[in-house]
Amino acid sequence: MSTLARSYQGAAGAAGPLLFLERTARVALGEWVTIRLPGAADRRGQVIDAGETMTVVQVLDDTLGLAPGEATVTLTGEVANAVVGRELIGRSLSGAGRPLDGLPAPVGEALRPINGAPMNPARRVRPSEFIETGVSAIDGLNTLVRGQKLPVFSGPGLPGLELAASIVEQARAPRGEPFAVVFAGIGITARETQGFLERFARSGALSRTVLFLNQASDPTIERILAPRMALAAAEFLAFDAGLHVLVVMADITHYCDALREIATARQEIPGRRGYPGYMYTDLATIFERAGLLMGRPGSVTQLPILTMPDDDITHPIPDLTGYITEGQIVLSRELHRKGIFPPVDVLPSLSRLMNAGIGKGRTVPEHRQWADQLYALYAQGREARLMAAIVGEAGLGAQDRRALELADRFEREFIGQREGGRRLPETFAAGWRLLESLPREDLTRLSDAVWEARPSAEPPSSPAAEPAR
Amino acid sequence: MTTAPATIRRITGTLVEAGPLPAAGLYELALVGEHRLLGEVIRVQGSIATLQVYEDTNGLAAGEPVISSGRPLEIELGPGLLGAILDGLGRPLPDLARTLGDFLVAGGETSTLDQERRWHFEPGVIPGQVVGPGDVIGTVEERPGWPHRILVPPGRGGTVLQAAAGDFTVREPVVRLTDGGTLALSHRWRVRAPRPSALRLPDDRPFLTGQRIFDFLFPVAEGGTVAVPGGFGTGKTVIEQSLAKWADADIIVYIGCGERGNEMAEVLNEFPALTDPRTGRSLMDRTIMVVNTSNMPVAAREASVYLGITLAEYYRDQGYRVALMADSLSRWAEALREISARLSEMPGEEGYPTYLASRLGTFYERAGRVRCLGAPEREGALTLITAISPPGGDFSEPVTQACLRVAGAVWALDPSLAHQRQFPAVDWETSYSEYLNRTLPWFEQEAGAGWGDARRRLLELLQRGRELKEIAALVGPDALQDEDRLILDSARLLRELVLAQSAYSPTDASSPVGKTLALARLALALHDAARTALGAGRVFERLDFAPARRALIALREAGADAWPAAVPGVEAAVALMARGEAVR
Structure with a gap:
């Protein structure tokens, strides 16, 4: 796509997070849009339905007070890109990539489309390197390996985030190779964010972490962006800079709820529990970005955290996640009540790649x-x-x-x-x-x-x- | 009359509306946009055609050109398919890696078959011979030990003018006909149309899986269909992979439909290193992979199952016994649902289109044991094993139900067995096979007399064990009679030592039918012996099963050739028990 920016005066309509444009020329799917209103900060959006007669823009910022007739809408001619590079390590950014730490915006080493492209399965390396997490329930019984995506199925009030924080602090690479952490906070509360950051700062993990934070008070739509920004950054660190990257994403449930919110605003036919029918495919475009590639030294390992509504593992969010990821670590309310930390219920927990990562020469033969x-x-x-x-x-x-x-x-x-x-x-x-x-x-x-x-x-x-x- | 060139009018997800395309036909292909992405016409309204695009549509813009090809989605069939790793459109993934790099960006054009490679062709026809559809006109040794029979494409025929041995590329003419036509090593076939055969044959021969619980309890016939429903983590993929490795088939077509990339990497890493027990060559030599991982474009996922089954039919038509593994049909159905929703079709149950069941039915019916079209007379079989991933493990959902209606056998997977690490985690109460009676004579003949009796007794004991377990849960096992405690114990032994089978065991990953029968028979004999001992006044608490258990484990862990030597050990332990001497 190599179109120049075009500006339009006035949009045809707005509903929830969506803005509707009429009679646009050569508008591209996924094109980045800026929306200007007198007396307000610029808003950003993305084209999710491109047409000659009607185009739908998903607005990434708060749409409160957005008067479509007054807005100047600019189609930028670019798809959503993320600034990526080693200098992101140690930085704290919003879910859309804006600096939160008071420092100037990163210049980076490259600009990458946030959606990425699927890895060619024939170029993937089979994950088999053991990662020691320091958690017995994982290391011993549900071993994590490099390039795996192993989610934590938590419940309301269960310490999913604490477990993730422990793993980040304790994780050891097999041969002490360089590694980095990318953390995507998706709709998590200020309290959770604070707790997580304090632990990271105390243990020194912060200096090798990139933070993308979309908090509960931030625009919902930004939640769609945050994990993709994080993964674009992680892919660069892994496959261009050669680092082993652990991506922690919390909370996938908030992500899915944002997906549902947009689907409803677009008046799509809802699937199970109102979630869109394409949620499996959509989640797959996030989770499948874990892995290793032939001839490239780094790796992307994912540790997504989700909250099972009402502790129900058959709810669409944990259910679809479990079908995509290579296993799951399930937390138990009963163990939590008994004061056991981490309250991992090993029976429904599983690591599908465990066999490749254990045994002679990796852990112990038996x-x-x-x-x-x-x-x-x-x-x-x-x-x-x-x-x-x-x-x-x-x-x-x-x-x-x-x-x-x-x-x-x-x-x-x-x-x-x-x-x-x-x-x-x-x-x-x-x-x-x-x-x-x-x-x-x-x-x-x-x-x-x-x-x-x-x-x-x-x-x-x-x-x-x-x-x- | 000149018409304006067609352009994109609207893009929503993977669907593109384009026009004017007044002559577009359904299921014809078109090249969409400046990067010439492949798309298929799925709706025509006036001069506007709706296309489902097989590649990532991000960045595609309204106003970009669309070129209609006038041809449906086809695959080029010919030598060079064995060992191939194709995407859902039939493009070899290693070739795409060379042109596009490690990531699959849109717009890679490449052909399924190597167009440069020359194959040595040995003709099987002579000038003057009349050939018709499906006739073998010659052979190419595709991989050592696999003669690739070159067929007259369905719908073609004539009198041979010239046929000579020589080295040819896949599209060069190898046989000339008197009417001026030519036949090449390869021909094209539209993937959505079943390939014809002469006659459907009865399904009375078993398709041996090497997995005891399937061969013994729920056998599938050659040319039969199996549905394997199971929630996540119940071991569907491991079962499909075990079958791909060990099942008694000539050719394996494996469709990874909307599955995990790392799992495919595991298969791609493992298969070339494994040897086919019958030929001693790499397993990859007899395998074709169709890989469309969950994050690859959803429309190509929909097409991938048709591509896979067309490949399978092509080798069936050559006279091979082909097994097709599809993992998983639920992902295919979801792709269907996604496309249907974007078309704003009226949804059926749970948002799936109303034509879900009929599409599934048509797909399953492409399996079968057949007499192939054309001469010489030959038989081929296409056995279909489909994994289903019901949301929440709930079998009442529409995809599972639609599959259960058409599949001949069902291997239902149970999460509670998987949690206990009992694999294959097959629930023997909900699983069934309609091939049971028709395949039984073969088993009685080939595996040994008593197969049917042993099967019936084993199921009875399991059933009785489950009932007693429920009673024991209420009153405690100590309150049961000794005889009932023995049944509880024996049911557990049958589950753990006979039905459980580790896919990772070097010697027991595949079990010959003789060994399967021996294990079942001896485990039942042990139960009878213990009953005799109880009848002779022994107390259950004092019976010592440990030696017999160890001997049974030794038998189970003995390899395909070594197992008969382990039988006497078990027999001795059983005899000790029958004499009442196995006590603590």
Whole structure:
């Protein structure tokens, strides 16, 4: 597209965040628009329906007091671009890329369309590098790998953002390579933002972070832009500057609600719960921007956070997200009530790329069996807990009683952990302590070889020593 | 009379209205805009045509030119397809990477088949011979061990004037006809039209998957159709990939329809490195991938399933047994819904267009075991395995329901089994197969007598186990009779040791039917033996299942050739139990 800017006096109409223009020439889909009204700051918008007789512009700023007849509308001839570059690291920008830190707007190294283009699947590298997050429920049982998109399914009042902050502080790259964090705050409250920033500042993470903040009080439409701005910045840092980038996006639920708001304003036919039918495709254009490319050193790993309305995992937002992302970390209100942090319910949690990131040469060879065994016992223990609620613990079989006890300890001692994070060997040790408390015949998923080679199994000759962990 | 050149009148999402195009026909292709994006006519009103554009429309402007091609969406069929990785329009993704770079920006033009490469053609016809549609006119060795049969395209024929061996590119004439016509190694076919065959054959031969729970409990016939519905994280993709690796088919066509890019990277990384157990060559040699990830243009996703099934039919017509894996049809249906909504069509259930079920039905009907068109006489089969991703895991939604109505077998996946890491997480209560009775004689013959009996007993025991579990949940397992506790225990053993199968196990990822039957039979024998022991006065608490369990695990983990050697070990443990000597 190489059209010059054209200005029009007066628009045909306005509704919600939308502005309607009549009789425009050569207007392009996605074209960037500025809207000028006497006595008001310039507003920006984007063409979402381009036509010769009628064009629809989505206004990115507040439309309060926007009088369409009075406005001067300029079609800029450019699609929405983001300024990207290494100098963004340490900066704080709005969801539309305006500086929030009082510094001048970044000049950057390049201008990139915010929508990006899909990676050619044939050029993707299969993600397989383990990232240590310091969280046992993740490192041990739902391993995160580079290039993965692993969302946190939180609930109202659950510490999804705190978990993300812990991961950002504790995450270690396998060989200490350079890495950066891109944080996109989407419609989050000032309180949440404040808490997150304070933690980042304390731990020093802020100096390697790019912040894109769209707060709850900012225009809704900007929420559509914020994750794309963040990902354009992240893609440059990863694939041009060679950094390993962790992108944290919170909260995807606010993003989806903004999507619904625009769809409704356009009078589109609503899908499930009023969300537009194309929400899957739209979310995919965000989440699929994680990955690694052949011959390029960096990577984009995504940690999106969403709030399950009413803790309902079948709600369209977590549901569609789960179909796109490579697994999910699900938080549990029950564990949260018990005071366990992070309250990760490992049963519905999953990391689809775990198998590629664990095992010999990556974590430990027995990782899979060890994890499967903990999973199986915990699932059995949870089932026994339900049964015990009806028949009482005394009514359980001996093995179910042991599994029940293990489930309680598993939640307190393995899932629950203090601040500062656990290194991987500590995670394994915590798991083995639980497994070793059971008779060998309960451990049906462990082969004899793995059992004999467990870390605490002392060679017969040496005296039993206190493990020095 | 001159008409003004057609231009874009309106762009909304992936839809473009253009005119004047008074002669445009439905499903014809057009080149849209200055970058010549590919689009397909899906509505004509007066001189205005509505096009669905297969590529990213951002930056496309009203007033840009539109050129109608007058041809429908086609694919060039010929040697060089095996091992290919195509996008939803049939463009090889590695070629696009060379011209466009690592990211798929709009406007890449490239042909499906390599136009430079020369193939050695051996004719199978002689001058004077009359050839008709589907006749084999010669062969090309496409990949070692895979003769690619060159067919007279449907609708063509004549008398051979000249046919000579030699090295040809795909569009060069290899056979000349007396009427002046020529036949080449490749021909074009419109993807939305099924390819014809001579006769549909009965579905009485099983399509062996190597997965015990499917072969044993819910078999699918060769040429049959399966729907695999399951919420996210229930293991659909792993099942599709396991089948692509292990199923007994000559050719695999894998459609990644609206799926994850990283998963495709995994497949693309893994398949070339795996060997086909039957040919000893790379698995990629017999595989064609159609990849349209979720973030690639939605209209191309809609087209990709038709492209994939056309490729599958083409190899079926050569006389191969082809398996088509589509992951997932829900994404295809969503693409349909998205396009329909932009056309402002009156929506049906949950916003899906009212023609969803009929389109799905037409698609499923393209599967089948057939006698191929033309001479020499040959049989081909196209088995269709489709993953479905019901929102919220709710099977009552329209796409799942529409698929259930037409599919011959259903492998329903259950999240609670997946949470326990019991894979394949197939719910044996809601799954079913209509091919059961017709394929049973084959299994009784080939796997061993008693297949049907063992299957029936196993299902009975599972059913009884589930009932008892509900009772146990109320009264506690200790309150059950010893015999019932044994049933509970045996049902669990059948689930864990017979039906569960790890896709990652080096020796058990694929299970031969003989091993499947042996495992089921011995696990049932163990149950009978324990009952005998109880009858002889033993107490359930004291029975020691550990040795038999270990022997069964050893049998399960034994490879395709080694398993018969593990049978005596289990038999010994079962005998010990029957004698009442397996006690603690």
